[in-house]
Each structure stands twice: as structure tokens, then as C-alpha cells.
Amino acid sequence: MADFLRTWLSIGLVGLVFYVVLPARAVLITLPLQLNTTFYDYVIVGGGTAGLTLASRLTENASTTVIVLEAGISDQHFPNLQIPFIAPTLSPKTQVDWNTTTTAQPGLNNREIPYIRGHVLGGSSSINYLFHQYCSSDDWDRLSSISGDINWEWTRMAKYHENLVASADFHNTIGQFDGSDHSKTGQVPISLPGSNQSIDTRVLATTQQLAEFPFNLDTGGGDHSLLGVGFLISSAGNGTRSSSSTTYLNSSVINRPNLVVLVNVTATMLFQSGNSTNGLPSFRSLHYTATPPPGNLTLGTIQRVTATKEIILSAGAIGTPQLLMLSGIGDSAALARLQINTTINNPSVGANLSDHMLIPNVFAVNGTGTLDDLLRNATTQASTLNQWKTTKKGSFANSVSNTYGFTRFPANSSIFNTTPDPSAGPNTPHWEIILSNFFFQPGTAMPSTGNFLTVVTVPSTPTSRGSVTLRSNNPYDQPIVDPQYLTTAFDMSAAVESVKGALRFISAPAWSGYVVGNFSNVLKTATSDALIEQYIRGIAGSAFHGVGTAAMSSSNATTGVVNSDLTLKGVDGVRIVDSSVFPFIPSCHTQGPVYLLAERAADIIKAANN
Numbered sequence: 001m002a003d004f005l006r007t008w009l010s011i012g013l014v015g016l017v018f019y020v021v022l023p024a025r026a027v028l029i030t031l032p033l034q035l036n037t038t039f040y041d042y043v044i045v046g047g048g049t050a051g052l053t054l055a056s057r058l059t060e061n062a063s064t065t066v067i068v069l070e071a072g073i074s075d076q077h078f079p080n081l082q083i084p085f086i087a088p089t090l091s092p093k094t095q096v097d098w099n100t101t102t103t104a105q106p107g108l109n110n111r112e113i114p115y116i117r118g119h120v121l122g123g124s125s126s127i128n129y130l131f132h133q134y135c136s137s138d139d140w141d142r143l144s145s146i147s148g149d150i151n152w153e154w155t156r157m158a159k160y161h162e163n164l165v166a167s168a169d170f171h172n173t174i175g176q177f178d179g180s181d182h183s184k185t186g187q188v189p190i191s192l193p194g195s196n197q198s199i200d201t202r203v204l205a206t207t208q209q210l211a212e213f214p215f216n217l218d219t220g221g222g223d224h225s226l227l228g229v230g231f232l233i234s235s236a237g238n239g240t241r242s243s244s245s246t247t248y249l250n251s252s253v254i255n256r257p258n259l260v261v262l263v264n265v266t267a268t269m270l271f272q273s274g275n276s277t278n279g280l281p282s283f284r285s286l287h288y289t290a291t292p293p294p295g296n297l298t299l300g301t302i303q304r305v306t307a308t309k310e311i312i313l314s315a316g317a318i319g320t321p322q323l324l325m326l327s328g329i330g331d332s333a334a335l336a337r338l339q340i341n342t343t344i345n346n347p348s349v350g351a352n353l354s355d356h357m358l359i360p361n362v363f364a365v366n367g368t369g370t371l372d373d374l375l376r377n378a379t380t381q382a383s384t385l386n387q388w389k390t391t392k393k394g395s396f397a398n399s400v401s402n403t404y405g406f407t408r409f410p411a412n413s414s415i416f417n418t419t420p421d422p423s424a425g426p427n428t429p430h431w432e433i434i435l436s437n438f439f440f441q442p443g444t445a446m447p448s449t450g451n452f453l454t455v456v457t458v459p460s461t462p463t464s465r466g467s468v469t470l471r472s473n474n475p476y477d478q479p480i481v482d483p484q485y486l487t488t489a490f491d492m493s494a495a496v497e498s499v500k501g502a503l504r505f506i507s508a509p510a511w512s513g514y515v516v517g518n519f520s521n522v523l524k525t526a527t528s529d530a531l532i533e534q535y536i537r538g539i540a541g542s543a544f545h546g547v548g549t550a551a552m553s554s555s556n557a558t559t560g561v562v563n564s565d566l567t568l569k570g571v572d573g574v575r576i577v578d579s580s581v582f583p584f585i586p587s588c589h590t591q592g593p594v595y596l597l598a599e600r601a602a603d604i605i606k607a608a609n610n
């Protein structure tokens with residue numbers, strides 16, 4: 001999708017840069033020489049989803065000093081990040097993406113696929129697709145049980161909620177969400193779709209016609225079951241993206257004298273600055289350099305910064321284990337092969353990578369209300385862009401979907417014959433269905449004519465586990481990202497069942513005469529599970545929800561990277577707060593869980609240091 005959208009939007013986006021005026025926010029520091037000191041209470045590596053949440057919360061106390069080091073650029077120069085609908089054009093292979101590619105994936109016919117992660121202030125929350133939920137209460141309860149910390153239970157995490165605002169067009173949203181499930185005092189504005197799409201009524205009719213896909217009044221998860229199909233809640237307010245940068249780092253926060261945000265700098269290594277009173281190695285200093293241009297591996301001038309209280313790693317599920325390993329914290333045999341001295345031997349660092357897959361199933365439809373012509377027609381794009389610029393309404397104010405949902409496999413499903421149910425509990429989905437009113441098949445050129453429906457499916461509880469390892473001891477070298485997609489029998493069966501579920505969804509009477517046929521010739525002739533499997537291996541991609549590479553475990557566990565209070569095991573002075581600490585992938589999109597994690601982390605850190 002990204003390629004064709006970038007093409008069709010290129011003219012409009014150029015226009016946007018000139019016309020959209022961003023709200024005034026303080027200029028971020030880009031040169032280390034501008035710093036007054038190299039000592040701060042907290043040094044946060046990564047100004048992404050979790051990192052900026054923490055920076056904002058920790059500097060609420062005016063006497064607490066914080067520096068954030070962000071490898072990417074400032075989001076303030078990229079107003080197109082704010083337009084929800086064009087999110088898929090922001091990556092891959094752009095200035096705001098790390099441009100990481102996976103290793104050849106055996107489960108995907110040995111394809112190497114883009115592994116997108118934000119390289120910009122706000123991190124992945126600045127470029128993601130804005131789906132927003134908190135996953136199931138079971139997911140949080142499992143985290144609590146694995147970590148041995150009751151405070152990760154959903155009932156105790158629910159207080160860290162978002163701020164539900166009106167839909168972009170202020171339409172009547174009664175029947176589209178449950179207001180009692182949402183806080184109005186949180187930091188991240190979220191909202192319902194601002195404009196109807198022609199397929200919305202068919203989707204809703206399907207929930208009446210097929211018992212398998214009941215209507216879900218609220219898809220936010222947490223207090224409300226995720227199961228069923230309903231309206232998408234987006235991390236957008238008034239038609240504009242809510243990222244961790246636009247929300248937690250708003251103009252009043254960025255102007256705090258006790259907060260410094262340094263962009264375009266890459267942390268390259270933590271180093272031991274002493275020992276704690278109980279004999280653990282203390283890591284409170286780190287090295288960083290100006291971020292080099294892509295592909296430049298020559299080490300730049302090294303700067304040093306020291307935390308008087310803690311270093312907090314929020315560099316994401318790839319960046320955090322990479323930095324740990326560069327610092328000698330990881331599997332000692334692997335580190336030795338790269339001439340890195342081991343300080344802490346912990347083979348769990350970088351292991352256990354878990355990610356969701358996205359399977360885009362495209363169907364030709366008999367109808368003209370799709371958004372395909374918007375994608376093809378420059379005049380319509382220009383007027384839609386203009387509508388967004390002037391009113392923050394219209395198709396560009398919405399995410400790529402209005403409706404979606406989650407479902408479980410029946411308890412007696414043959415899929416459980418060989419693998420016990422990997423879900424966190426009975427209210428946790430096994431797969432997700434997303435309805436998009438246009439052609440959405442990453443990597444495939446959009447047909448020049450025709451109208452399409454894309455039914456994306458996402459298996460929610462994958463059991464395949466991959467890894468992040470170092471390619472070399474050069475901090476600018478991309479790490480080796482190997483998610484091992486679809487390498488378990490359960491994951492392959494779940495993927496096949498999700499596609500069959502998508503086919504059942506569109507076989508409801510509501511779609512009769514509308515869906516004309518499969519776009520994919522492979523799916524068209526896939527008359528057996530084995531053939532559907534082949535189709536999936538050729539088409540599936542990442543949903544960019546990687547977790548698990550610095551997994552949380554109880555303090556007496558023999559595996560894992562952080563304790564339940566997010567302190568790095570075997571080390572003094574370091575915590576990890578980002579998606580890498582989830583030992584299991586939450587069953588929904590991951591930014592909501594990351595925000596909650598970071599909110600609680602801020603409370604833990606404040607309590608520990610007061």
C-alpha cells in the first residue's frame with residue numbers, strides 16, 4: 001500500500017508542507033554542544049511511544065531533570081504525519097522509518113520483508129496506523145501472573161486510560177462505543193471514525209446475520225470484551241493523529257526547563273560507571289553520537305551523558321536489545337564472536353521476538369462507493385486534502401478502516417488438537433478481521449480500474465518466536481531481525497482459519513451481489529487448506545507489533561531480562577520501558593498497551609526514587 005499511496009499522494013504531500021501550520025512548540029535541541037550539563041536525574045534512550053510518556057510524567061516534578069535522546073528526526077518538520085488516512089505512506093523506506101528488513105523468512109517462502117519502526121520523535125506512534133485498544137483483561141492478568149506482580153493486573157492498570165474525544169465530524173456516536181468504558185481525562189485523544197464509508201452498513205448487517213461475528217459496541221478492550229465486530233477507535237483527536245509527541249510532549253511540556261529533548265542522536269553504548277552497594281555493576285553513563293546518514297557506518301564524535309538516578313531504555317523491541325548487546329549485556333558466546341566483552345551474560349536479551357502478521361485479502365466489488373478512485377484521482381485527492389486542511393474532516397481524517405473486530409476459535413476446534421490454546425484467557429481473541437474500503441495489498445501495484453474490498457486478517461496469539469541479534473559491533477549497523485513468522489503448526493493453522501473466516505464473513509447475505517470475486521488468482525483456486533497456506537506464505541507481512549526481546553519475568557526466574565519493576569536483571573541503574581518487555585504479545589494492536597505500561601512505569605520510578 002505504501003508505495004502506491006506515496007505515489008498518488010506525492011503532489012498533495014508537497015503541498016501540505018507549505019500550507020499546514022503546526023501549533024507552536026519549542027525547538028528541540030539537535031546539537032549536543034548546546035547542552036549546559038551532561039548530568040541528569042534520568043537519561044531516556046528513545047523519544048518514542050514509551051519514552052515521551054515517561055519524559056512527560058517524570059518532569060511533572062519541576063526538580064526532576066530528564067534528557068531524552070532520540071535517534072530520529074523531529075516530527076515538527078513533517079506535518080503529513082498528522083493526517084490519519086495517509087499513515088501507510090509514511091513507511092517503508094522513508095526518513096521516518098529505520099528501514100529495517102527481516103532476514104529471509106522460511107515461513108514466508110523465504111521472503112525478506114520490511115520491519116517498520118519509527119525513526120522520528122514519537123517513535124512508532126508518529127507513523128503507525130492509529131488503531132487503538134488496550135487488548136484483553138486476560139493479557140494483563142497473564143503479565144501479572146508471569147511477573148509475580150499483582151499491580152500489572154487489568155483492574156489495577158485500567159486507571160491509565162486515554163481521553164475519548166468526539167469523532168472528527170461530531171456525528172452522533174450513540175451505538176458506536178460505550179462511553180462508560182472510557183476516561184475523559186487521559187493524555188491521548190482517541191476518537192471514532194469521522195466519516196461513514198459505503199461498506200459500514202454491510203459490515204453492521206453481517207454482525208446481525210452471522211452469529212460467529214456479533215456486534216461489539218466498544219472495541220477498546222480492557223474493561224470491555226474485544227470480541228465481536230464494531231467501530232474502530234483511533235489514536236486521533238479532531239481528525240489529527242495523536243502521537244506520544246503531540247500529546248505527552250505538547251508545548252507546555254516541551255517548554256519545561258527541567259526537560260531536554262535531543263533529536264538526531266543515537267545512543268551507542270551504556271557503560272559501567274561503578275558498582276552498587278550490593279555488588280551489582282552500575283550502568284549510569286552512556287555514549288551517544290550524532291545519528292549518521294543512512295548507510296554511513298563511520299563512528300562519529302562520541303558524547304557522554306550520565307544519569308544521577310537511572311538510565312531508562314525506551315528504544316523499542318529492536319533498538320533496546322541492540323543497545324544492551326552493544327553494551328556487553330546479552331548472550332556471551334554471541335557477543336564474543338563480535339569481539340564484545342560480556343558484562344552480563346543473559347541469553348534472553350534479543351530472544352523471544354514475537355510479532356503479529358497481517359494477511360491482506362482483496363476482493364473485487366460491484367460498487368462505486370469505495371475509496372479506490374480517491375487513490376487514483378489527483379483532483380479528488382486535492383479536494384480531500386483541502387477539506388482536511390480546512391476542516392480536519394473527510395476521508396483523510398479517518399484511519400484506513402472504519403470497522404473491524406476480533407474473534408476466537410471454538411473450544412472444540414481441531415486447531416487445539418496438537419497445541420494447547422495459547423491465548424491468555426477466554427476473553428482473548430485468536431484472530432482479528434479488518435475491513436478496508438479499498439485495495440490494500442502492500443507490495444502490489446494498485447489496478448488502474450476497478451473497486452475493491454480488503455479484508456485483512458491478523459492472527460492474534462502467535463506462538464512462533466524469533467530473535468534480534470547483532471550483525472556486527474558497529475552501533476550503526478542494522479541488527480539482524482528474524483521474527484520466524486509462521487514457523488509453528490499452530491500459527492499456520494491460525495492463519496489459514498483466519499482467511500477462511502474472512503471468506504465466511506463476506507459470504508453473509510449483506511455482501512450478496514457486492515463482492516464479485518477474489519483479486520488473488522491463488523486464493524481464487526485455493527480449494528484446500530494446503531493451497532490457502534501457500535497463498536498466505538506468498539502474501540502475509542508484518543503488522544509491526546514486535547515485543548518480547550527484553551521480556552519481563554519474576555525476580556527468581558531463570559529467563560527474562562527485566563524484573564516486574566522493569567529493572568534490568570543483574571544490573572544497577574537501568575530500567576527498560578517499551579514494547580520489548582512484554583513476554584507475550586498482547587492480543588491486539590500494541591501502542592495502547594505500551595502507553596499503559598509507560599504510565600505505570602512512571603509511577604514505579606517516581607515511587608522508587610522519592
Ligand SMILES: Cc1cc2nc3c(=O)[nH]c(=O)nc-3n(C[C@H](O)[C@H](O)[C@H](O)COP(=O)(O)OP(=O)(O)OC[C@H]3O[C@@H](n4cnc5c(N)ncnc54)[C@H](O)[C@@H]3O)c2cc1C
Nearest residue numbers: 046048049050071123124128129130131267319579589591
Ligand atoms: C507502521 C506501523 C504501524 C503500526 N500500527 C499500529 C496501530 O495501528 N495500532 C497500534 O496499536 N500499534 C501499531 N503499531 C505498533 C505500535 O506503534 C508500537 O508497538 C509502539 O508504538 C512501540 O512503542 P515503543 O515505545 O516500544 O517503541 P517506539 O515507539 O518505536 O520508540 C522507540 C524510539 O527509540 C528510538 N531509538 C531506537 N534506538 C535508539 C538509539 N540507539 N538511540 C536513540 N534512539 C533510539 C527510535 O527512533 C524510536 O523513536 C504500528 C507500528 C508500525 C511501525
